[in-house]
Amino acid sequence: MTETNQTIISLKHMQKAYGDHQVLKDINVDINKGEIVTIIGPSGGGKSTTLRCINLLEQPTGGEIDFHGENILAPGYDLNDYRAKVGMVFQQFNLFNNLDVLSNCMVGQELVLKRSKDEAKKIALENLKKVGMEPFIKAKPSQLSGGQQQRVAIARAISMDPEVLLFDEPTSALDPEMVGEVLEVMKKLATTGLTMIIVTHEMAFARDISDQVLFVADGIITEAGEPDQIFNHPQNEKLQKFLRNFRANSL
């Protein structure tokens, strides 16, 4: 939960177009250090694109992304530094299938952060323990359930010491009985002071974990606020309709 109100990332008039298709029209938000931010909204509204732009997997076509007050899209900005500080957990886990669990959590530390093998191993083991995957260090990803693979992906991501960790629908590829174990790990992580930005369709989780919820629809943040505002007192008509549909479908 929020430690200080120091802004770590500011999106200012961020836009993304694919040809004529303006997917993100005008995204504006400040994210504070230690804050847990969830992004909810209808399919195709631009949630994943927002996250992928923050991570520079997609290049924004307009606006700014400020990191500690500096625009990372400006010429000359050291993107290697930014990339090392902003991690991502993907829907499809993206583990290295030829490497075992321990190596998956070590390789980035050694290659990118230039940590020694011993140090990388120590940190990987600590983090695998945190996500309950220490007993599986010799397993290959294909020998694990989806929930276990995602927990390894989270251990791998936090082993890189990110300042901000992005999650793109981290439970959407999981069988329903495995969703809970991954959400529990994320809830625990949320208490450590890490800044987390999470695209999710899990509304109860978003309500429980968030400091700030962003409702993204038609390429803009249509409403932003604390969970009580978003879920109990939504102002925007599109958000009201989205929540009505969600509640009707969850019965």
Ligand SMILES: Nc1ncnc2c1ncn2[C@@H]1O[C@H](COP(=O)(O)OP(=O)(O)OP(=O)(O)O)[C@@H](O)[C@H]1O
């Ligand atoms: N690489 C791409 N090229 C062209 N259009 C794209 C590309 N990626 C996304 N889009 C379009 O951008 C829009 C927003 O997609 P995005 O994945 O951000 O939505 P979303 O809110 O995350 O939806 P969902 O909940 O279904 O994942 C969609 O219309 C999608 O078709």
